[in-house]
Amino acid sequence: MTPLLAASPSITALTAAELRELLRRREVSAADAWQAYMSRAAALDPALRAFLEIAGDTPEVPGAPWETHPLLGGVPFALKDNICARGLFCTCGSRILEGFRPPYDATVTVRLREAGAMLMGKTNMDEFAMGSSCEHSGYFATANPWALDRVPGGSSGGAAAAVAADMTAFALGSDTGGSVRQPASFCGIVGLKPTYGLVSRYGLVAFASSLDQIGPLTKDVTDCALVLSAIAGHDPMDSTSARVAGEDYTRYLVPDIKGMRLGVPREYMGEGIEPGVRAAVERAVAGLNGMGAEVEECSLPHTEYGVATYYIIAPAEASSNLARYDGVRYGHRAGGARAGATTGAMTGAGAGTGAGGDLDLAAMYERTRSEGFGAEVRRRIMIGTYVLSAGYYDAYYLKAQKARTLVKQDFENVFARFDALVTPTAPTVAFPIGAKTADPLQMYLNDVFTIPVNMAGLPGISIPCGLSEGLPVGLQLIGPHMGEPTLLRLAYAYETASGIRHPRPAAVNAAVAAAEAIRAAGGVGGVAK
Amino acid sequence: MPAVSAAQVRHVAALARLSWDERSAPKLVGELNEILAYISKLSELDTADVPPTSHALDLRDNVLREDEPRKGLAQAEALADAPDSEAGMFRVPRVVGGQ
Amino acid sequence: MTAYEPVIGLEVHVELKTATKIFCSCSTDFGAPPNTQVCPICLGMPGVLPVLNRRVVEYALRAALALGCEVEPASQFARKNYFYPDLPKGYQITQYERSYAYRGHLDIEADGTSRRVGITRINIEEEAAKSFHGTRGPGGAGESYAPPRPSPDSPESAAGGGDEGEGYSLVDFNRGGVPLIEIVSEPDLRSPEEARAYLIKLRNLLLYTGISDCKMQEGSLRCDANVSLRPVGQEQLGNLVELKNMNSFRSVVRGLEYEIKRQTAVLEGGGRVARETRGWDEGRGATFSMRSKEQSDDYRYFPEPDLVLLRVDQAWLDRVGAEMPALPEARLRRMTQEQGLSEYMAGVIGADPLMAAFFDECVKLQGAGAGAGGGEGAAGVGGAITPAALANWITGDLARLANAEGVEFDALPVGPEHLVDLLRLVDAGRISGKMAKNLLEECWRAGQAGEAGQAGQAGQVGKAEQSGKDRPVAPLPSAIARGKGLEQVSDEGEVARIVASVLSGNGEAVASYHAGKDKALGFLVGQVMKASRGRANPALVNRLVREALGARS
Numbered sequence A: 001m002t003p004l005l006a007a008s009p010s011i012t013a014l015t016a017a018e019l020r021e022l023l024r025r026r027e028v029s030a031a032d033a034w035q036a037y038m039s040r041a042a043a044l045d046p047a048l049r050a051f052l053e054i055a056g057d058t059p060e061v062p063g064a065p066w067e068t069h070p071l072l073g074g075v076p077f078a079l080k081d082n083i084c085a086r087g088l089f090c091t092c093g094s095r096i097l098e099g100f101r102p103p104y105d106a107t108v109t110v111r112l113r114e115a116g117a118m119l120m121g122k123t124n125m126d127e128f129a130m131g132s133s134c135e136h137s138g139y140f141a142t143a144n145p146w147a148l149d150r151v152p153g154g155s156s157g158g159a160a161a162a163v164a165a166d167m168t169a170f171a172l173g174s175d176t177g178g179s180v181r182q183p184a185s186f187c188g189i190v191g192l193k194p195t196y197g198l199v200s201r202y203g204l205v206a207f208a209s210s211l212d213q214i215g216p217l218t219k220d221v222t223d224c225a226l227v228l229s230a231i232a233g234h235d236p237m238d239s240t241s242a243r244v245a246g247e248d249y250t251r252y253l254v255p256d257i258k259g260m261r262l263g264v265p266r267e268y269m270g271e272g273i274e275p276g277v278r279a280a281v282e283r284a285v286a287g288l289n290g291m292g293a294e295v296e297e298c299s300l301p302h303t304e305y306g307v308a309t310y311y312i313i314a315p316a317e318a319s320s321n322l323a324r325y326d327g328v329r330y331g332h333r334a335g336g337a338r339a340g341a342t343t344g345a346m347t348g349a350g351a352g353t354g355a356g357g358d359l360d361l362a363a364m365y366e367r368t369r370s371e372g373f374g375a376e377v378r379r380r381i382m383i384g385t386y387v388l389s390a391g392y393y394d395a396y397y398l399k400a401q402k403a404r405t406l407v408k409q410d411f412e413n414v415f416a417r418f419d420a421l422v423t424p425t426a427p428t429v430a431f432p433i434g435a436k437t438a439d440p441l442q443m444y445l446n447d448v449f450t451i452p453v454n455m456a457g458l459p460g461i462s463i464p465c466g467l468s469e470g471l472p473v474g475l476q477l478i479g480p481h482m483g484e485p486t487l488l489r490l491a492y493a494y495e496t497a498s499g500i501r502h503p504r505p506a507a508v509n510a511a512v513a514a515a516e517a518i519r520a521a522g523g524v525g526g527v528a529k
Numbered sequence B: 001m002p003a004v005s006a007a008q009v010r011h012v013a014a015l016a017r018l019s020w021d022e023r024s025a026p027k028l029v030g031e032l033n034e035i036l037a038y039i040s041k042l043s044e045l046d047t048a049d050v051p052p053t054s055h056a057l058d059l060r061d062n063v064l065r066e067d068e069p070r071k072g073l074a075q076a077e078a079l080a081d082a083p084d085s086e087a088g089m090f091r092v093p094r095v096v097g098g099q
Numbered sequence C: 001m002t003a004y005e006p007v008i009g010l011e012v013h014v015e016l017k018t019a020t021k022i023f024c025s026c027s028t029d030f031g032a033p034p035n036t037q038v039c040p041i042c043l044g045m046p047g048v049l050p051v052l053n054r055r056v057v058e059y060a061l062r063a064a065l066a067l068g069c070e071v072e073p074a075s076q077f078a079r080k081n082y083f084y085p086d087l088p089k090g091y092q093i094t095q096y097e098r099s100y101a102y103r104g105h106l107d108i109e110a111d112g113t114s115r116r117v118g119i120t121r122i123n124i125e126e127e128a129a130k131s132f133h134g135t136r137g138p139g140g141a142g143e144s145y146a147p148p149r150p151s152p153d154s155p156e157s158a159a160g161g162g163d164e165g166e167g168y169s170l171v172d173f174n175r176g177g178v179p180l181i182e183i184v185s186e187p188d189l190r191s192p193e194e195a196r197a198y199l200i201k202l203r204n205l206l207l208y209t210g211i212s213d214c215k216m217q218e219g220s221l222r223c224d225a226n227v228s229l230r231p232v233g234q235e236q237l238g239n240l241v242e243l244k245n246m247n248s249f250r251s252v253v254r255g256l257e258y259e260i261k262r263q264t265a266v267l268e269g270g271g272r273v274a275r276e277t278r279g280w281d282e283g284r285g286a287t288f289s290m291r292s293k294e295q296s297d298d299y300r301y302f303p304e305p306d307l308v309l310l311r312v313d314q315a316w317l318d319r320v321g322a323e324m325p326a327l328p329e330a331r332l333r334r335m336t337q338e339q340g341l342s343e344y345m346a347g348v349i350g351a352d353p354l355m356a357a358f359f360d361e362c363v364k365l366q367g368a369g370a371g372a373g374g375g376e377g378a379a380g381v382g383g384a385i386t387p388a389a390l391a392n393w394i395t396g397d398l399a400r401l402a403n404a405e406g407v408e409f410d411a412l413p414v415g416p417e418h419l420v421d422l423l424r425l426v427d428a429g430r431i432s433g434k435m436a437k438n439l440l441e442e443c444w445r446a447g448q449a450g451e452a453g454q455a456g457q458a459g460q461v462g463k464a465e466q467s468g469k470d471r472p473v474a475p476l477p478s479a480i481a482r483g484k485g486l487e488q489v490s491d492e493g494e495v496a497r498i499v500a501s502v503l504s505g506n507g508e509a510v511a512s513y514h515a516g517k518d519k520a521l522g523f524l525v526g527q528v529m530k531a532s533r534g535r536a537n538p539a540l541v542n543r544l545v546r547e548a549l550g551a552r553s
């Protein structure tokens, strides 16, 4: 391993598949790869703040079996901070889990380690995956590598920024209403939300259990297929895991889509889409048509109810999933360990301090949860609790479950005629930091095109399809249940034909140049947190 | 659907074990009402004959585990992240009054 | 004055004795150090998921079959949301809108009549953990603990009973996640006695299915009651009171009796019975208000998204039915045909599975001891204690003592080993039947005293963990007999010496015997017994007196 190589961006510029090929030919070692990515992550993170934690030393010694595993041996990766890995913190971007180290691995973590991948660290996210900009992290906001004053999208914003900026070879995120696809779109990379049940949720900290799904964020479509091959397949630890074996998804990477029937839902191309986004998507659709696909307009009539349905079901499940953060077994507890001293002047709802000045149980709960959760999480817990409460269940929760059926049926209807649907991933490109934080509803509406896919449990992939105002635009491809092969083939064909593959943000290149200049001048590089 | 009152929001906060802060309450009530007004859009839909969906996938088979014990965590591991513990147990303030 | 009729329905929670918990692979064994039978799943750590235990379903199906329920082809788990330190996820996984079994029944006999009680539904759910409540002593740390709250599934119950207010609780998750079924009856019961009969019949039936230990004292069977009064003849139900904290069959009866009296007084005084949850205070012998219905928690039930529907087809149900252990009829046959019990005695034992288990254990012990230790001191005597003799003692003296004290056969202060030991003494001729009766009672008292002493020493925390097997702490009857010199004298030389001395001091009686007065024989035997302070073996005395007199036969 030469220091020169470590500092060079050349290894980090490679995709996972390309790196794997060099490792196979023994032109680089796994230690080289690890060093190169760690150096680059350390150099860039002060500017991007993509990571919540970067692992210390090389996790394994060179020459170990992981170096030779054909799938991902020796490839460094990162996990969104709501996916558990033994030995690393798992905060979900929340103060309430500050300092929590799970004594277990998520199933995906186990599978990636078995496939030889090397875990670099945990990436920033909107707290408990509730947000579309990474601004709702309990720790700090992450910047978009394409424009440091813009959001990377969310909630898997840290993961998307890290991959886009070549700080890691690939990452896993989670997608409940678009949290993999939308940040992939904003950062110009590939993000897949698999069919619900294809990837185990064991060890993914739950936001909305019936919608959550782990998915890869990668530099290109080939890497997406590679990572999916490593993580997909039945897991007996997850009752909602589909009874399908994992397979080699790279065999679907065929650049031929002649005769494929593609639908363009008109509800996804209407008002509210930025003109630049619309133009890029229309160009892409024309391109697919030119490649021999049959493209036709179609309709998903209940699209406009998707966001409302989602903002009942997801908070309802979340209000229950987040009840376990109570200061009893792990994580933050108000008032310190013994909850002894009376501090602050918080007014509890019917709770307070005991006669001796100690926090009683009710007060400990309320203060722990109010201190530990950020405003957006508290807001969603409130909505979720309300829609499930006595007297409102039927009007909100049950109604939303029925609306969900309608959204699902919309897709079933069109997939009788089409192999896949083509839409924008988000109505906008990455927006400026702070632009939507004051208006929760506006933030929610950014997920209008991704949410229905989760409601129906379908696979959806976002791939870059050009720029608008110098920022990446994402093209979303939606498939039927277990339609990953179709999506990967389509995405690969488009990527190949368009030549749009891992576009490099100029801002990052500038940042790298600056970092290297500093290093060359003998100064310190970035320091891993 | 009618707007929620501050009293209702306070009740919901108590159910969710979140503190109720009188000063920031009006803003919270306002935000919740805006969101509830938006999600009430669903009342436009006729769902009389529509069955509810609670799972994205129609999972037809049982998922069951055999009744075979496996080693779990050691006591020290179980308590490793506990804010407070004593005598091998998690220690919490005592519940007061009938909540 | 209006006559009121009580209307009672029971909710019974039964812990299933599977090897592992309902949603994880942790052991359910009793007695382990705190928080050593836990894992990320039953500790409710972030990101973990439940997977249902197959045997839980099969045990639950046994209960449904035994109670004649209709089993649903598809049922659903739901989350019941509330906060409590013993509920690690902040919700309990249970069944709500779609239970797995409905519409069963149980026939009971009470007050000389037979009555069919409807079973509304049965749910499968998970147990809460155990909290130990401490009070802050002068030293700061609480070294005394109150017993764990009796109904872990009911979050409110800990609040009642006159809290000290301050202090802290310690939580052990070893029992958290143990499987439960909740059996909800129709409001078909009309008296506390019927409630008791229902509970005992239910307990016995479940014991036979082999799915639970059903020990009320240890909490593996728990009972809440809904009770209301209405004027006789009125169809509509009165205001319902939910009664909790009843930890034995007796406290269910006492709690209901008290509550019926209380409600009658309220109604007769022209008042209205408040709809509320009340707790039974065993110490004060009264119920107390825990919370009103208006304050009732809003549990925000919704379908559990981490679990799929539970589907049970006829083939599975048939398989479970075929695997069920023998129900009472088969046992009765064995007792009468193979073990030589009378129909009556078999009926008495067969009706009470706990008594039957005690009997089985005695038979087993007796069989095991006959070869090895059975000969000890039992000179020349066969060691053949028949099952019928055991049954005689069990249904006789032991049952009488148990009834008088209101304890069940799995919680007697004496165990099967005591009874077998006692009968061996009798069989070996070392004590008389009459002495045996007294010795049994003495043994019983010693066992009770030992239990109290043990509880006092170990403290109540320890007692909660105490398993049933350790219970009989009484010394064995043979040890008591030895210690008190109660043992029968069967040594021929010793008895012969007493006989000789008695005969020489009672020349008159000897003469009258020889003069043909047979009655004198009885007198002489009596005198020998008296001289031995009742310890001489009567049969031996009889023979030796006869021999010494040159007895005519």
Ligand SMILES: [Zn+2]
Residues within 6 Å of the ligand: B072, C021, C024, C025, C026, C037, C038, C039, C040, C041, C042, C043, C177
């Ligand atoms: Zn466990």
